[in-house]
Amino acid sequence: MSSDKQYDVCLLLEGTYPFVAGGVSTWIHNLIKGMPELTFTAVCILASSKEKAEYRYEVPDNFVDPQIVYLHDPIDIQKNPFKKISATNIEKLRKFHYRLDRNDISMMKDMVELFRHDKYPLSELFHGKKAWDVLVERYKPDSNDESFIDYFWTYRFTHLPIFKMLPLDLPKAKVYHTISTGYAGLLGVVARVMTGRPLLLTEHGIYVKERKIEISQAEWVYRKEDERMRIQSKLGAFQTFWIRMFEQLARLCYDYSSAIYTLYEGNRQFEIQEGADPDKIRVIPNGINLDDFLGLKPADHDYMGQTEFAVGFVGRVVPIKDVKTFLRSIKIVAIKIENLKVYIMGPTEEDKEYYEECVNLVRLLHLEDVVEFTGKVRVTDYLPKLDVIVLTSISEAQPLVIMEANCAGIPAVASDVGSCRELLEGRTVADQALGPSGIVTKVADPVSTGEAILKILTSPILRSKMSKAGIERVKTFYKESDLNETYLNIYKDYMAMEDLE
Structure with missing residues (x-):
């Protein structure tokens, strides 16, 4: 999206409004409808274009120009096949992963800029010699008992959506507001790095917690009661791989958010446990009309x-x-x-x-x-x-x-x-x-x-x-009127801010 148009608020939404009905979507709908004086747009992350993206809400007039991103759609990996990653940038990738494993996210800005300015084709990121060497190095073949094939595909499934998010062109806005961590939160980090505008995060359910529940229920994950029936399970390692990725995405979003809002004290405590700064978090209960x-x-x-x-x-x-x-x-x-x-x-x-x-x-x-x-x-x-x-x-x-x-x-x-x-x-x-x-x-x-x-x-x-x-x-x-007034004041305060570092 290339446009000089600037919106008041850009919402970053994953699997929700206006294409999926539910409590969070209704909250978003009512929030937009309750602030007709502000102009909202959104980047809406959906699973696949195979599923029709149909509005489930009669969207207000001040919700305009939503952009859709399909998380799992195939990408032409042969585009610009001759562009190679430089030795300098491959070293940045190596250092970024090394630090991220130790909860050090200080190189995230370098990664965002690398993916946006150099835009390497996915063929190079997944099959290029230098990137392949980094993948094998992280696999640790001398000490890893897990299948490399399984490791490779787990890496691909977890990282393809991330590589798709990083170079996206985002709408220009005075404030970016993500309603979860995860992939939408990653877009928020990109927006903050590239525009310097404030990033707000509101968590209804805690994204990391919900993904852990889903992973524990997935058919490919062994249940606890099966533990005694097996000597060793390779799936445990890959389950951990997925969970670790979502934890790291949450930590990035928490760190880059200007402010974090959640619905009750239990959520706040969980966010702190996952690495959020307690001073950033404010509890704002839901409200209804x-x-x-x-x-x-x-x-x-x-x-x-x-x-x-x-x-x-x-x-x-x-x-x-x-x-x-x-x-x-x-x-x-x-x-x-x-x-x-x-x-x-x-x-x-x-x-x-x-x-x-x-x-x-x-x-x-x-x-x-x-x-x-x-x-x-x-x-x-x-x-x-x-x-x-x-x-x-x-x-x-x-x-x-x-x-x-x-x-x-x-x-x-x-x-x-x-x-x-x-x-x-x-x-x-x-x-x-x-x-x-x-x-x-x-x-x-x-x-x-x-x-x-x-x-x-x-x-x-x-x-x-x-x-x-x-x-x-x-x-x-x-009361919903109290909620809307609170968020309107928040938006106005952050819209008036100068660009952030």
């Missing part, structure tokens, strides 16, 4: 005479949301409550194999007449008919669905991850005095989840108290 949810559930709802019940699950049908635990908990509820309807509201296409497994589990549990997969819907169309919202994620930050349900007067059952306990039991003394607006359960525990759902549905007085507590909690502590 109260007008969208207040009054959705009638104030005179008859809890006492109710004989039919509806349970909702809002989220993508993917492993990290642990839909299977939810379904098993519903089986427990369905045994006790005859007139039960369950809605699973969220996209099903992101992990089609997992979705099919969930559909099969519904059949296995004989819940076909109880459970409905709605796909992506307007949650406000369903909230009025719901009696409880359930969240069984194995990782969350500060889920909007709990705030939305509580604001509508609907109690929630949520696994003890992220800030769910704060949202349902209160964060401060004044917040806790309102009383619980739901029940927190153990992670991946269908029994405790099912029992919690039953407790709320079968206890009219408790449900009424939780409903009132939730409404008051969100009205007092989680």
Whole structure:
């Protein structure tokens, strides 16, 4: 992208808005919509052009000219095949990796400038003699028991996306704002190095933590319970390779960010553990538009005479949301409550194999007449008919669905991850005095989840108290207008800054 046009804010987004629906995307959408006086653009990182990039949101008028980068699309590696890496630059590559292994990121600026100004073809970076020698040197053939072929392909799969990010032409902006570390965070580092403009980072879920969970669940990773069945596993080393890469990308983003924002104290502590400067981090809780949810559930709802019940699950049908635990908990509820309807509201296409497994589990549990997969819907169309919202994620930050349900007067059952306990039991003394607006359960525990759902549905007085507590909690502590005002002031402060070193 070559243009003299300058935007107020350039968002750096990975697998999210406006092409993927979800809590983070909704947060971004509402943030942009709440600041019509600013002009936003974005670099949107998606997996592959084989998947259609269709807007999942009606984007505001002040969101313009988004640029799409496909992470895993093939690249013409023969372009400029005769350009060779100089001995000076290959030594820079060697020193950079040596220092990075020791958590020294002081040469990152050298790497960004090397890739942007010299733009070596990928054929040279992966098959050139000098680059090959560095790869073999890092493999340490005299002491490494792992397969070199596996090492080579792991290196290629992890580094190809990085090599694609480094030379990208980015939109000109007064402020760059990445909503994760990872590859989007790396683009933020590039923007900071090349433009000198401030880089802001907001983490909802901690990227490194979520990637670790995904890697641990990947089919190519041995489970702990299999440890006794094998003498040696080569996969452990490559699992570590992937995790280490994401940790290093996070450290780079933390270091180059002018400021770091996150949703609750637990996230802040994890960021510090991963190398972030505590003085840079500020906790800014999420917020929602109260007008969208207040009054959705009638104030005179008859809890006492109710004989039919509806349970909702809002989220993508993917492993990290642990839909299977939810379904098993519903089986427990369905045994006790005859007139039960369950809605699973969220996209099903992101992990089609997992979705099919969930559909099969519904059949296995004989819940076909109880459970409905709605796909992506307007949650406000369903909230009025719901009696409880359930969240069984194995990782969350500060889920909007709990705030939305509580604001509508609907109690929630949520696994003890992220800030769910704060949202349902209160964060401060004044917040806790309102009383619980739901029940927190153990992670991946269908029994405790099912029992919690039953407790709320079968206890009219408790449900009424939780409903009132939730409404008051969100009205007092989680207003979207407060969030937007906070970020608008942040943007204005950093937009006014001179270029940074």
